[in-house]
Amino acid sequence: MKIKTKQLTQMAVLAAMSILLVYLIHFPIFPAAPFLEYDPADIPIFIGAFMFGPLGGLILTAVVCVLQGVTVSSASGIIGILMHFFATGSFVLVAGNVYKRNRTRKGAVIGLALGAVTMTITMALWNIAITPFFLGIPVEAVLPMILPIIVPFNLIKAGINSVITFVVYKSVSKVLGLEIQETKIAESK
Amino acid sequence: MLKDVTIGQYYPTGSVIHKLDPRTKILFTTAFVVMLFFLNNLWGYLATFLILATITLLSKIPVGYIIRGIKGLVLIIMLTVVLNLFMTPGTVVATLGPLTVTLEGLKVATYMALRLIFLVIGTSIMTLTTSPIDLTDGMEWCMRYIPFVRRYAHELAMMMSIALRFIPTLMEETERIMKAQKARGANFETGNIISRAKNLIPILIPLFISAFRRADELATAMEARCYRGGENRTRMKQLSFEFRDGASLVLMVMMIVGLYLTTMIQIPLVFPV
Numbered sequence: 261m262k263i264k265t266k267q268l269t270q271m272a273v274l275a276a277m278s279i280l281l282v283y284l285i286h287f288p289i290f291p292a293a294p295f296l297e298y299d300p301a302d303i304p305i306f307i308g309a310f311m312f313g314p315l316g317g318l319i320l321t322a323v324v325c326v327l328q329g330v331t332v333s334s335a336s337g338i339i340g341i342l343m344h345f346f347a348t349g350s351f352v353l354v355a356g357n358v359y360k361r362n363r364t365r366k367g368a369v370i371g372l373a374l375g376a377v378t379m380t381i382t383m384a385l386w387n388i389a390i391t392p393f394f395l396g397i398p399v400e401a402v403l404p405m406i407l408p409i410i411v412p413f414n415l416i417k418a419g420i421n422s423v424i425t426f427v428v429y430k431s432v433s434k435v436l437g438l439e440i441q442e443t444k445i446a447e448s449k
Numbered sequence: 450m451l452k453d454v455t456i457g458q459y460y461p462t463g464s465v466i467h468k469l470d471p472r473t474k475i476l477f478t479t480a481f482v483v484m485l486f487f488l489n490n491l492w493g494y495l496a497t498f499l500i501l502a503t504i505t506l507l508s509k510i511p512v513g514y515i516i517r518g519i520k521g522l523v524l525i526i527m528l529t530v531v532l533n534l535f536m537t538p539g540t541v542v543a544t545l546g547p548l549t550v551t552l553e554g555l556k557v558a559t560y561m562a563l564r565l566i567f568l569v570i571g572t573s574i575m576t577l578t579t580s581p582i583d584l585t586d587g588m589e590w591c592m593r594y595i596p597f598v599r600r601y602a603h604e605l606a607m608m609m610s611i612a613l614r615f616i617p618t619l620m621e622e623t624e625r626i627m628k629a630q631k632a633r634g635a636n637f638e639t640g641n642i643i644s645r646a647k648n649l650i651p652i653l654i655p656l657f658i659s660a661f662r663r664a665d666e667l668a669t670a671m672e673a674r675c676y677r678g679g680e681n682r683t684r685m686k687q688l689s690f691e692f693r694d695g696a697s698l699v700l701m702v703m704m705i706v707g708l709y710l711t712t713m714i715q716i717p718l719v720f721p722v
Contacts, residue, residue, distance in 0.1 A: 263604045265676055266668040272611035273619070273660040279612065280619050285649075289642070295524045298642070300649060307657070319601055323608045330576045330584055331458070331613075338482060338572065395529040396561035401536045420646050427650055432657045 263319075267312060271320050274304040278324045283332045289416055296413045298420070301328070302348055306355060306375075306425040307432065310368065314356030321348045339394050343386065350382040351375040351418060368426060376418035383414045458518075460577045465693065466508035467578045471587025473694040477701050478575045484708045485564055485571070491718040493711035494563045500704055501570055508578050518573040519566055526562050533558035556720045585609040586688055603679025611667070619660060626655050 263271075278301045286299040305324060309317030322345060329341035358371030384406050392399050461467060466474075481500075488494060505515060519526075539553030576584070589606030592598050598605070627637065630651050637648050 263601070263678075265671050266665060268604055268607060269611060269664040269668040269671070270661060272608040273615055273664040275608055275612035276615035276619055277656065277660055279616055280623065284623070295528070300646075303653065304657075319605065319608075323605055323612065326588070327581075327609055327612055330581060338568065395525070395532070395565070396557050397529060397532045398536055401532045420642070424646060424649060424653065428653050428657060431654050432661070435658050436661060 263316075267316070271308060271312065271316065271323070274308045274320060275323045275327060277304040278302075279327055279332060282328060289413055290409065293409050293413070296409065298417050300421060300424065302351070302418070302421045303425050303428065305348055305352060306372070306421065307429050309352040309356035310359050310371075310425075310429055310433075312356075313360050314353045317352035317356045318349055321345060321352055324348075339390075343383075343390065346386050347379050347383050347414070351379040354378045365430075368429065372422035372426060376415065376422050379418045380411055380414040384410055458573065458576050459580045460510050460514060461580075462509040464507060464509040464578070466504060466574070468691075468693065469578075469697060470688055470690055470694045471579050471583040472590050472688065472690070473697055474575050474579055475584075475587050475591055477697065478572055480701055480705055481571045482568060484705055485568055487709065487712060488560075488564070489712050490714060491559075491720065492714045492716075493708055494560070494567070495718070496708055496711050497567050501567060501574070504574055505570075508574060510574070510577055515570055515573065515577070518577075519569055522565065522569055526565050529561050529565065530558045533561055552720070559720075581613050582610060585613070586686070590688065603682075607679075615660075615663070618663070619656070622659055623652065623656055626652050626659075 281303065282299045282301040286297045288294040288296060289298050290296065301324065305317065305320050308320040312320070325341045325345040325348070328344065329338070352375070355371040355375035358374055359367050361367070362370070387406060387410050388399060388402055391397060391402050485497065488497065505512060534550055534554045535548045537551055537554035537557050539551035541549050542552050542555065543550045579587070585606045588609070589602050592602035592605060595602075631637070635648065635651055637645075637652075640648065
């Protein structure tokens with residue numbers, strides 16, 4: 261995939277919006293686990309995945325994760341960057357691939373739903389695999405947290421972000437679609 | 450309220466550490482993080498502490514500023530300590546109702562808490578002493594040596610620089626949109642999670658559209674100046690590898706060897722080996 265200049269700048273502003281959204285909005289969903297915060301950072305990335313396909317979405321995810329790691333959420337450091345990349349990356353690969361093959365409203369819904377499920381499963385698996393390594397906690401201590409905390413948290417987070425993405429993408433693509441047509445007419449003259 | 454916000458944590462003091470090439474700092478930090486996971490006794494953590502203390506002093510960044518960086522991680526550290534303390538089997542030291550504290554648990558809890566704190570301090574010294582733009586330049590160079598990522602090294606770095614440039618602009622835009630929607634009677638402050646998520650939509654749609662307009666204008670401006678990607682592109686600000694970078698790389702190798710040697714020390718410090 262060769263990235264065109266226009267795609268490059270579009271992906272860059274999407275990344276900027278993602279950083280902005282985490283900076284402005286983040287709050288814990290469960291009072292019991294205050295370190296698991298909801299943030300809408302994934303919305304621009306999902307929209308990017310719809311616009312540029314799975315690979316473009318993955319590139320966008322990488323950019324956002326690194327930028328977020330060095331700017332707003334630097335406290336979680338390397339762990340945060342990696343976990344965010346695996347979570348959002350798995351979502352983007354699935355949703356992007358589904359929507360690429362079926363560019364309809366139905367394709368978008370199926371893609372987002374499958375993406376949310378994939379992200380939840382990935383995060384459950386990575387939490388079992390990575391958390392013991394980083395925090396030195398025995399795996400038996402992580403396992404009881406997976407079903408009651410990690411799974412519902414990721415489902416809620418991915419669910420809210422998917423619904424907002426769906427609503428926003430519909431109207432944004434309508435406006436952008438009009439703009440693309442206008443430029444095409446302008447070029448043909 | 451949003452205007453005077455600084456994204457990123459760059460803290461300029463003009464120290465030696467600030468003047469180092471970003472590539473040196475990225476390499477150093479990577480080596481440091483990897484070494485942290487090999488430490489297996491308190492001597493190693495003591496050595497790491499001394500290394501971090503020296504670098505902090507050299508960087509002239511106030512210690513309080515660095516310690517504040519750990520605040521965001523306090524919950525995770527507490528969770529780690531509590532889980533390790535009570536869940537590690539071994540020689541029982543104290544019993545507290547159904548919970549038992551073991552010597553091994555005490556040891557692992559200390560190690561993990563120290564590792565997390567050092568991990569965060571080590572990486573935040575890099576972001577504190579390097580401006581985000583320098584950091585993306587350094588990352589572009591480093592990414593050229595990673596397979597697969599290499600193909601997109603320039604694009605990735607370019608996107609990061611543009612994104613950093615656009616964050617304040619979009620911040621202002623957001624504020625304007627929020628005010629405009631409030632004038633139309635929108636309410637962003639109250640409601641449960643669902644209604645708050647719903648309230649996001651009238652901000653997000655105009656924000657996306659204006660962001661894309663800006664992106665298109667920027668792309669036109671770049672193409673008008675014959676931008677065509679990374680190949681043969683010259684830079685206004687060249688990265689340069691100075692004597693001090695060579696010297697710190699030598700120190701880095703010494704640090705790695707030194708930290709590795711501490712893993713072989715058999716004499717116990719506080720905890721029996």
